[in-house]
Amino acid sequence: MWDYSEKVIDHYRNPRNVGKIDNADAVGEAGSLACGDSLKIYLKIENNIVTDAKFQTFGCGSAVASSSILTEMIIGKTVEEVRKITNKDIADQLGGLPPEKMHCSVMGYEALEDALKNYGDYTDLDDLRNEEANNNKEEKIVCTCFGITENVIWDAIKINGLKTVEEVTNYTKAGGACGRCKGAIQDIIDTYYKKTKESSLSPAQKILKINNIIENQISPELKKDGGDITLVDIDGDKVLVKLRGRCSGCKNSHLTLKAFVETTLRETVDKNIEVIEV
Numbered sequence: 001m002w003d004y005s006e007k008v009i010d011h012y013r014n015p016r017n018v019g020k021i022d023n024a025d026a027v028g029e030a031g032s033l034a035c036g037d038s039l040k041i042y043l044k045i046e047n048n049i050v051t052d053a054k055f056q057t058f059g060c061g062s063a064v065a066s067s068s069i070l071t072e073m074i075i076g077k078t079v080e081e082v083r084k085i086t087n088k089d090i091a092d093q094l095g096g097l098p099p100e101k102m103h104c105s106v107m108g109y110e111a112l113e114d115a116l117k118n119y120g121d122y123t124d125l126d127d128l129r130n131e132e133a134n135n136n137k138e139e140k141i142v143c144t145c146f147g148i149t150e151n152v153i154w155d156a157i158k159i160n161g162l163k164t165v166e167e168v169t170n171y172t173k174a175g176g177a178c179g180r181c182k183g184a185i186q187d188i189i190d191t192y193y194k195k196t197k198e199s200s201l202s203p204a205q206k207i208l209k210i211n212n213i214i215e216n217q218i219s220p221e222l223k224k225d226g227g228d229i230t231l232v233d234i235d236g237d238k239v240l241v242k243l244r245g246r247c248s249g250c251k252n253s254h255l256t257l258k259a260f261v262e263t264t265l266r267e268t269v270d271k272n273i274e275v276i277e278v
């Protein structure tokens, strides 16, 4: 028998925000009934803020609890804040999940990602994925038993630091039936860690790159509208800046100035960068 936190039990017994939103602004799905569990999430978004969220799920208690807490986590947040939520955040918010049930938190993350991928003109440039994968519109199915794609496995490895096939199975279900895909899963793990090693920057290289991107990419963009940016300090992943003006020419016009700077630095330097205005 698995050990569940009180929060998991509470959200399973009293799920919040169950149902459907008519005329939702974003809808996302993950899993499928054929694979044992599925989740559909509906979002109402006004002025870039998620004002309502509901879900319909078919799955175990952990799937219900993960979906329920996810809706509570996102209501009241901006779209940019919601985009940063990972399956790890969902599991942490629940006070943890048994390893064998982590795939329920991944299903929540996937459904959220699916809902937001077509909202606005946001593009998540993952510099660790190779170009071919980014350009490949047809997602490659690695585990046919559960319909799990390469991208889902890749994200689960990256977000949760998974190192073994067994961990990937716990988090995504891939490999948990006939086992034919286990070799392919191992290949993805090997590729991920090879690329991570190749692409990781030393702290000094990171500071240099941030400086370079601000000077040659962000600042010229802001100057077009009479604005500018001054780099005040870099503390690990935190980048402290002074901002002036606006950014009507920025490619994502719905972004605030700070969000534009943060998105650019995340796309070009490191996904974990947080921009703080001082």
Ligand code: FES
Residues within 6 Å of the ligand: 142, 143, 144, 145, 146, 174, 175, 176, 177, 178, 179, 180, 181, 182
């Ligand atoms: S193909 Fe992945 S478990 Fe069967």
